[in-house]
Amino acid sequence: MRQTSLPTRAPGRRRVLGGMAALAALAATGTGAAGCAAPAAVGAGRTRVRFWHLFGGGDGVNMRTMLEAYRAAHPEIALEASTLQWGAPYYTKLGMAGVGGRAPEVAALHLARLPGFGPGTLLDPFDLDLLAQHGVTEEDFPADLWRRGRIDGAQYAVPLDTHPMVLYYNTDICEKAGLLAPNGRLAPIRGTEAFAAALRAAGKVTGGPGLVVETLGADTIGPWRLFSTFYSQAGGTLLDENATRVTIDDAKAMKVLRFMRRLTEEGLAHHRVDYNGTVGVFGGGETAFLLNGEWEVSTFANLELPFSMARVPNLFGRPTAQADSHCFVLPHQRDRGGETNEAAHAFVAWMLRHTVEWAKGGHVPAYLPVLEEPAYLDLHPQSEYRSVIDDVALDPPAWFAGSASTMWIELGAVLSGVLTGSRTPRGALEEMRDRLQALLDTPDPLGGDA
Template sequence: MTLGSSRAGALGPRPAAPGAHPGSGPRGGPAVGRRTLMQGAGALAALGGLGALSGCAGTAARAADDIAFWHLLSGPDGVTMGEMLDGYMATDGAPTVTQTVLAWGAPYYTKLAMASAGGRAPDLAIMHAARVPGYAPGGLLDEWDLDLFGEFGVAKEDFPELIWEKMVVDGKLTAIALDSHPFVLYYNTDIAEAAGVLGSDGLLLPTDNPEDFRELALELGAKAPSGYGLSWGYLGDGSNQWRMFSTYYSQLGGTIDLPIGGKMEYQEEIVIQAIEWILSLIDGEVGNPGHDGGTAISEFATGGSGAFYGGVWESGSYRNEGVPFDMTMVPGVFGEPVAYADSHAFVLPHQMTPDEDRRRNVHAAVAYLLKNSITWAGAGHIPAYSPVIEDPAYADLVPQSHYADAVDHLVYDPPAWFTGSGSDFHTYFGNDMQNVWARRTDPLEGWNAFVARINALLLKPTPM
């Protein structure tokens, strides 16, 4: 099956995948326009191999001005990426970029690894930055040429420190981040105004301790039709459970190390403190104790609750639905306002004999996308290319500019071959912790079951 370029016809919506976000396997939103989209591991497996994919054609079989680009961006993100690529291809002398869009999560990463190992890799691909440490050491990714990027006006200094650190693995520049997409707090501005919790600037009043935050949430709930100040969905969604836990565990100063061949290292006292705090937010008074992702989103989208914990990628849907909302970084009630995050990053899947001219064209294309990523910011993501954020035009983006400082407070998954967005790490966390949030299991019992699974993975060699 051959997949078309970005100029293919639009498709209809598709259902959500647990733990996914609308830009990468969404709940609901419109599917990718102007390209043909292949969905699902079953359809991919039916091919019986990778040779039929347009992105897998041997590099020698294509001209240097034809770039094969794989990614997992669908919904509004997919449409936006198509528009940005159309803009690039309209520039003088730009090559054609042929997109292949694969299903979010394990199907995508498995196919990308197989393509790199089998000598049929695309010229360019998107990965979540937290997944890169599991791929780069196995030789599945090639290194970017920073000197070549310099010719196109892109330098190390153009990226925030926390993001740059995720782009370098074992001293090699193996990823170029397009964005960061952190866990944030949405709030209904009408409900917040009625509750008297907006400042003179029209923004949510700051809180820097758990007592004040809980009081603010209760005030929101008193004016919300549902009676709840906060919405957070966790049932059946290991990734969203992990995002919430990672945010507050990190605010409390907790760290996690995953030494291959060893055992997971963490601070048990802080683990319990973070779990108990989250339970206090879904106690039936502050927030609903039994939401899944869809019901939490629906509660906020229909104006039922005062605030919502979620990823920045939901902003486009809420805007389209006419919700009166604004956004802020998750308040730092235990210290710095750090929060879980990941990044969409460009990578060079390994090729045995890459075409030099095509590699140069790929660097030029990525530089263009970075410099024009204010368009990408429209979907809620924070551009990783700092000059875009520093441009006065970005300050005019609302609510995007209200949480832009999150780039200095990002917390990525601890590096390991099994962590990152859509990974087993998130799935196992949800499997073992869901009963904790539902108050059917003791916090430490659920956590210890999760740790046991991770320790078993640490004893296994990386499959990459």
Template sequence: MTRTTPSRRTVLRAAGAAAAGVGATGLASCATPVTGSGSGTQLAYWNFFTGGDGERMVELVDSYRAEAPSVDVTATTLMWGAPYYTKLAMACAGGRAPDLATMHVSRLGPFAAHLLDPFDLDELAARGITQDQFPSRVWENAQVDGELYALPLDTHPMVLYVNTDLCSQAGLMGDDGELAPITSVEQFFDAGRRLAEVTGSTGISWAAADGLASWMMFWSIFRQMGGVMELPDGGPAQVDREVMTATFSFIRDMTDGTICSQTLDGPAAPAVFASQQAGLFVLGPWELITAETAGIPFTMVPFPALFGDAPLIRADSHSFVLPRQLSVDPERRAAAYDMAASMLRNSLSWAGGGHIPALSAVSESPEFLTLEPQSNYAEAAEFVEYDPAAYFSGSGSQLMSYGGQQILGVSTRAQTPEQATENLVTWLDQQLAIPSPV
């Protein structure tokens, strides 16, 4: 006998199998932690802080939790860089974004166009946050089309880490116990050479093979030399080629294997400084904890003006943004404002990680001014140079990645400064010529 319809038993078995299958997929998708008592306002917050910064961010979140016990905050930490911005953009595009998120001000442009809501200045003022409390350069860069899209938490400029012990052996310390002022390229290179004699390897630790570290140096020197880069939609890129070539030449001269290694990468550069194989170290201020943990005698100062008069320094800011949602719950939105304001007010502990708090009430507070070495370089916030505006620029962007490749090519002598300029400008023109996704 051949059955043409499934028997009761067959159907039951199939249904059971189907239910098991659905159950399994249901479990697999159950990655969102379910927390809280179920009452009160829910607030989803995304950030990209791990390591030492991650611990201090947890403190900030906890202090807000203590201030607003009725709000149930779900804080999600993701890996910084391209993966983070990818996930945030996808969440925004899907309309189910978190209520509050962290973002580098340098990445604001393409997000502000469609994926974020601007801050309401009255709502901020009601929480005691106003424009006059921020360094003007930082505030300006948090704006898009005249509206505030990012609430800056901090500024993190490129700084100079100084091993005081090695530097005094190399005769680089002044009578006041501080690093003697460095005001020219020659002095900077000379310091590197003298330190190399002391360490027996290289003088200055700088990660030529890390896009972020190398781009910071490149952009700072390019701006100090008066270089201008405009990236209009459709192109071509407006670039001072001569200044760019001079900047690449500076990189090549610096990476002679004595002053600076040609090939250090991101993890290696702080390790070299922490193990006292270099007397100076150039990066953002976030390796403060690494140096402290290593127990070496060190301080930190603003990166000096090697060209020109003003110590223009590449910087970026961590900030809070309001991702656009399909439907905005006023209570959650209000809680997002509360939380952002609270974290700004409490950012003294955030400064422990080396960042300069953006809010003047914190950065000018006696507590911060006594904080060493952070207060040494706090003035740098006045001279910060953000990356040129384009959808492909900013921290963790393609410009940083491609620019970093060209810088590494120069430091390893795989190409000349002229070739590097040609490559970078050609690439910029190509990027501008293709249809913008924004």
């Protein structure tokens, strides 16, 4: 089943746009979520810090463990953590709270959704001096992830992790297919022909396709994540750096689209399978490889499946992989400041420094010192693909991009057809271009510049 990075059913375009339009209306009237205010301190001098997040499943378990550890270490803080419904409902409620200036002290957000979330209106910037007092500075993060949290010279998001597409592999099948190196890990694969050869070799062992990847389903987004990974490896872009113009490179896109079609057309990958089906096929030992987000690591570990994980092979020239990042943000409060605000910054810093527990769910910690801790390096297979932190391919900074966004859903539907055979690569390319242009022509419901 899907973990927190991707929901079982992503919201449709009308639902996303409608929710964001509602926020815009709230912003115009100055109204917001009522009853959300909190005093700076509660009970016996304890400072109150509220944290809203959207982590369920295995991520929810890991987050609760971290929060309990924080409470035990900080008895002077009254931490109130709320888990809200994933996706559009979460962002709508968080935005409403920010519009009213009566939001929680800290919240989780997907980094790629930051440009469409009203920095300066719905979010307050971090005080970097306060973070530094608690041992967290810009130098502790990958440069690109940190930069994406900065808008108009202010830092509105501090990255918690990155959750990239990775390659799961069944070690028993790969061993029989001669695909493992002497150290027991997957031997290096580079280029489309080498990958196709590996899939054929694995298929001879199982008697079926060597790879499974999501190809269809209601509001499917797996095909988009696959295309984004390969297209970024080819060096292609969707939009310019200001997200104002479509910049698709036809030659690079067609090379990727034809390869995607080849995967299913030649029987190298399963032809028609939804998200849950991919988990069942790989978890049942029916195929050697799965391309998916890293958050299913707990699922397969609980099945006692003989598997490991690796970075997506470099097939098109660059070792990148599609990814998003969970981050911490400060929802807008009319009177942010004082002890509560300082406690919020201290909470974020503490959570970042203690992300080994978070990494158990597969996510790669964004706080770089954790990547060198023995406790993290002892996590297998979670630490096997940690170097991808420097090669993540984030969405363009557009209001309609980011995890489970309108762009993912619309392009996922188009790219699904390439994998199932209902669209030609050329037809899909033209439809992708048209849909991106339509999104660009749609005003940002929150009135932002992105």
